[in-house]
Amino acid sequence: MDKEVFKDLTYGMFVVSTNYNGKNVGCFVNTVVQITSSSMLFAVSVNKDNYTNKAIRSSKKFAISVLSEKSNPEVIGKFGFLCSKDVDKFADFEVLNVQNLPVVSENICGYLICELVNIVDADSHDVFIAKAVDAKKVNNFSPMTYAYYHKVIKGKAPKTAPTFVEENLSNKQANKKEDSTKKPKGKPKKNDSAKQSQLQNKAIKTKVIAQNQDYKKYRCTICGHIYDEEKEGVRFADLPKNWTCPICCVGKELFEEIK
Numbered sequence: 001m002d003k004e005v006f007k008d009l010t011y012g013m014f015v016v017s018t019n020y021n022g023k024n025v026g027c028f029v030n031t032v033v034q035i036t037s038s039s040m041l042f043a044v045s046v047n048k049d050n051y052t053n054k055a056i057r058s059s060k061k062f063a064i065s066v067l068s069e070k071s072n073p074e075v076i077g078k079f080g081f082l083c084s085k086d087v088d089k090f091a092d093f094e095v096l097n098v099q100n101l102p103v104v105s106e107n108i109c110g111y112l113i114c115e116l117v118n119i120v121d122a123d124s125h126d127v128f129i130a131k132a133v134d135a136k137k138v139n140n141f142s143p144m145t146y147a148y149y150h151k152v153i154k155g156k157a158p159k160t161a162p163t164f165v166e167e168n169l170s171n172k173q174a175n176k177k178e179d180s181t182k183k184p185k186g187k188p189k190k191n192d193s194a195k196q197s198q199l200q201n202k203a204i205k206t207k208v209i210a211q212n213q214d215y216k217k218y219r220c221t222i223c224g225h226i227y228d229e230e231k232e233g234v235r236f237a238d239l240p241k242n243w244t245c246p247i248c249c250v251g252k253e254l255f256e257e258i259k
Helices: 004-009 049-059 073-081 144-149 162-184 194-204
Strands: 016-019 023-029 032-034 041-047 061-067 095-098 101-104 109-121 125-137 217-220 226-228 255-257
Touching: 016 041, 016 049, 016 101, 023 041, 023 049, 023 073, 023 255, 041 049, 049 061, 049 109, 049 125, 061 101, 061 125, 095 109, 101 109, 109 162, 194 255
Parallel strands: none
Antiparallel strands: 016 023, 016 061, 032 041, 041 125, 061 109, 095 101, 109 125, 217 226, 217 255
């Protein structure tokens, strides 16, 4: 099976949100599909490990925010890589309250309000079948597609995304091919994973910061990870060009200095 063809399928970028036990809860998803017109039914795929999955099962209703190309990439980082059980994902963004549901409204194309109709068990995910009871187009911005997220923002798929496994299988195959042509036998294979990124960082011995120097911090605009020069012992500017975020694996060009 040639799984490369999976990448030719199109996806959008959405935040699914609800209210659970008096708290706003939400997660990033890339699979929202309209399946009927007359009854306005939609299918939304949410990983079973997501706290939001549990919340939707309980609340029986949820909102869908349609992200645009102007949406803040931090929305994807917060809602795609952090857990609502531990973090208030909505704290740093503009939020509307629509029918007692939180809608991430900052630079979105629009939103839908849905009531749960049925749940289809789909292995690692649940497919929530829901009826749209309200909807509003907010801006005429171009919707952010999954391809745009990967090619322009250079983001990575969260572990809970339906496309996560296929993407990493492709990366492993590419790495194996590169290793066989570029690396001599007996040496470790090239690995661009988050774990390897951390090992590369620790291996840099010549760029250690003196204790009496000023330290800076940098934040990943995709997942919110903080790179602390004092803690890591290496200037951010001195990290290798191929260094990646240990959380979401994006490049250092997507980090911003915290001032």
